Amino acid sequence: MINESVLLESRTLRTSVLERTEALDKVKALSLLPDGLHVTTAMVATFYEVAETAIRQLVQRHRDELAGNGMAVLRGSELRDFESDNLSLSKRRSLTIYSRRTVLNVGMLLRDSEVARQVRTHLLDSEYEVRTRPVDNSIHRLRRDEFDERIDSRITDVLGKTVVPMLNVLIETSGEQRHELISLREDVQQIQQRLVEHDLQLSRLQRGQDVKALTGVIGTIDAMTWKEFEQHVAGLLRRDGCTDVELYGRHGGDRGVDITARTADGRVVAVQCKNFAPFRHVLSGEMQKFLGASKVLRQADVALYVATCAFTRESLAIAALGGVTAVHRGLLEAWSAGVRLQVLR
CATH class of the missing domain: 3.40.1350.10 (Trna Endonuclease; Chain: A, domain 1)
Known part of the structure; x- marks a missing residue:
């Protein structure tokens, strides 16, 4: 099983589990603004039991990643409309808001928080449970090409979400074996690419269209x-x-x-x-x-x-x-x- 600290190092792994926001609820209740969708910087800090400055510093270091996963800075008319519905009016010039996905993203980056550590642990426990769940016995009834597609997809998923991120972390922290690890990572990525191409070829034959990547609803x-x-x-x-x-x-x-x-x-x-x-x-x-x-x-x-x-x-x-x-x-x-x-x- 992957140690929760790997999430701190690998953006690829963090992205792969961003839809599992239920991990937040397993640790403690997250208070939301009246719209039922967002929280402020202060509310994120309260959830993770850290100072607001810790959240602001984290945002400065990972702004692109967090913005891509639901963080937004409101100004002008957008800020006025949002505050009139969710907060008491103030003279602030901007407001940073976070979705549940962004709050989970923060938890995967925040080092000095026991709550964040528990979130990471629950997150990886859930991912491990999904990956180790027994395969349905009815799979033998699938046609051979459908079976191959299932296997290709599962192997590709494991390589992309687990093996490559772990190799990235090892490469960053290794000394003598760095070149060997980089070569191994290149071999793994080549295998992953071939499996993806095979999966697409099977999918086009069966459904007549490209396969879209699986994402959250x-x-x-x-x-x-x-x-x-x-x-x-x-x-x-x-x-x-x-x-x-x-x-x-x-x-x-x-x-x-x-x-x-x-x-x-x-x-x-x-x-x-x-x-x-x-x-x-x-x-x-x-x-x-x-x-x-x-x-x-x-x-x-x-x-x-x-x-x-x-x-x-x-x-x-x-x-x-x-x-x-x-x-x-x-x-x-x-x-x-x-x-x-x-x-x-």
Whole structure:
């Protein structure tokens, strides 16, 4: 099993386990801002039981990595909108906010914190459990090429997430064996590349398309274009039994509604889709516009405002009064992962 200290040294290994934010909850409760998605620098420091200066110094050293994993610095109108919904107004010029992924990322970098050490331990325990879980006995029923693809994927995963990161750490700390270790790492990476190419060839033959890298649910959604996001939501509606699903597109005369459908029991569904940045909020004016489009123009029985971010308090109040279901970032993640929306049942 990998020692938890390896996470401190290998960015590749840290990136490979960033979706396992449940490791935070196994150690202690993480208090979130009212949007249910973010925390401040002070809140991160409180969680890890260190001084705020320790978090700020860590951010300075690893800003690119943390920014790529959910940290954002808000200024100007974005800061005013965010603070009006989450914090008491102040005269600060900027505010750094962190997602749960970023908080986990901090825990994998923070050396002088017992809480961070426990998070790393839980994180690697979970990863080890997944890697050592017995293989399903039904695998012998797979066709030979499917079996090869499974094996290629598992070996590639182990090489990329475990072997290469461990070699990187050893190379950085070794003396006499440095050249031998570098040569070994190059051999491993060549094997990994060949396995990836083989896996892609099999996948193209079987499915007629390239294989996309496996990522977390919300990470996959964040990478979508607006059109892909609308198609994703349409697919969720179909999965949950809706029929007559129709997409209007950004320039298709949607009149404030991106998707219409019917539930299994015949109710009319109207949907607005917004793939905003995670730190943005759906504002009250945007909710009012959709309320009029869905309830007045479309006369929808079910109105869904689906967004990749949070909603302001005012927009949620308007949604509640008008009978609109606000599908925020957290609910979207659960819906995408298989949970059925209550309003569609």
